[in-house]
Amino acid sequence: MSDRYSRQIVLPEVGRAGQARLAAASVLVVGAGGLGCPVLAYLAAAGVGRLAIVDHDRVEESNLHRQPLYRHGDVGQPKTHAARGALLAMNPGVQIDVLCERLTPRNAAALAAQADVIVDAADSFAVTYVLSDVCQLAAKPLVSASVLGLSGYAGAFCGGGPSYRAVFPELPPAAGSCAESGVLGTVVGMLGTVQAQLTVSLLLALQPTVLGRLISIDARTLRFDGFSFAAAPEPPGVPLAFIAPAEVAASDVVIDLRGSAETPVSPFPTALRLSVEAIESGAQRFAPAPRIVLCCRTGVRAWRAARALEAQGHRRLALIAFGA
Numbered sequence: 001m002s003d004r005y006s007r008q009i010v011l012p013e014v015g016r017a018g019q020a021r022l023a024a025a026s027v028l029v030v031g032a033g034g035l036g037c038p039v040l041a042y043l044a045a046a047g048v049g050r051l052a053i054v055d056h057d058r059v060e061e062s063n064l065h066r067q068p069l070y071r072h073g074d075v076g077q078p079k080t081h082a083a084r085g086a087l088l089a090m091n092p093g094v095q096i097d098v099l100c101e102r103l104t105p106r107n108a109a110a111l112a113a114q115a116d117v118i119v120d121a122a123d124s125f126a127v128t129y130v131l132s133d134v135c136q137l138a139a140k141p142l143v144s145a146s147v148l149g150l151s152g153y154a155g156a157f158c159g160g161g162p163s164y165r166a167v168f169p170e171l172p173p174a175a176g177s178c179a180e181s182g183v184l185g186t187v188v189g190m191l192g193t194v195q196a197q198l199t200v201s202l203l204l205a206l207q208p209t210v211l212g213r214l215i216s217i218d219a220r221t222l223r224f225d226g227f228s229f230a231a232a233p234e235p236p237g238v239p240l241a242f243i244a245p246a247e248v249a250a251s252d253v254v255i256d257l258r259g260s261a262e263t264p265v266s267p268f269p270t271a272l273r274l275s276v277e278a279i280e281s282g283a284q285r286f287a288p289a290p291r292i293v294l295c296c297r298t299g300v301r302a303w304r305a306a307r308a309l310e311a312q313g314h315r316r317l318a319l320i321a322f323g324a
Helices: 003-009 015-024 036-046 079-090 108-113 125-138 185-204 276-280 300-311
Strands: 026-030 050-054 095-099 117-120 141-148 151-158 213-218 223-228 253-256 292-296 317-321
Touching (some): 026 036, 036 050, 036 079, 050 079, 079 095, 108 125, 117 125, 117 185, 125 151, 141 185, 151 185, 185 213, 276 300, 292 300
Parallel strands (some): 026 050, 026 117, 050 095, 253 292
Antiparallel strands (some): 141 151, 151 213, 213 223
8 A cells, every 4th residue: 555545544543444444435425516625635535435426517717716626727617527637636546436417316316325425515405305315215324514604514414323304304494505695615615624524434434423413613703513413303204305307297286486587487387386475375275186296496495385285284295496
């Protein structure tokens, strides 16, 4: 073995056996943006044998302040391809597989099945819940993080521990974004590095386990906090699940919650065009249906509408998040 990993092999927590574990490991990283860049860089540098990257975006100039894998010459290129080139230049001994498309309810299970640890760096509530459901069913550990402004958190879920739903059973009533609310590059870098550490800890099977732990960071006050959720129960009942558009059946009642200015034409020709407020107010009622499918961009409005319909007695519900 070369000197590349000598400084971590000397650690009793790693050693040659631990380095061999890292070399034999496979990690799926969903998202190659502000969180994904430090995750990928540190996992590649640590010698994780295989990294699979899933991201549908291209590099934009506004990414460069917080996504240090990319250079100005990468603008316009798919993030997956630019990231692969940067990581192989850093460590040609790792295998980098890329998929330049969205993580969806249709491809999530197959992608997760090939990995030892799944890292959620996608900055999408819908993706987080999809991954949590898949990882909980497959008993695969999920490392997820979220950052907005000057604060955020990271935690290790599933894999024998509680799911993301056990800690966050409800979506927030509104979803902010980096473009709308802003984000500081150093903050997203800290949380991505925490994700990388959680992942390495899981791959090395360090004890006590990081499963069931959440770490929060407030960079404004330089406050680091956290708690254990190892005993958190799973929420009762049938969970609100995200599905792919192709999974919509002819018998479904589809409600597109996006306005005509946002989406002039719904991809579902028979979809009802309603606002989430109309459903929450009870102004629009629905007869019992085989299933009601609620659609929006991020999944937040669909979740709110589904909760309102549950309160009206509807039980067969599904959600679609079309993404940005």
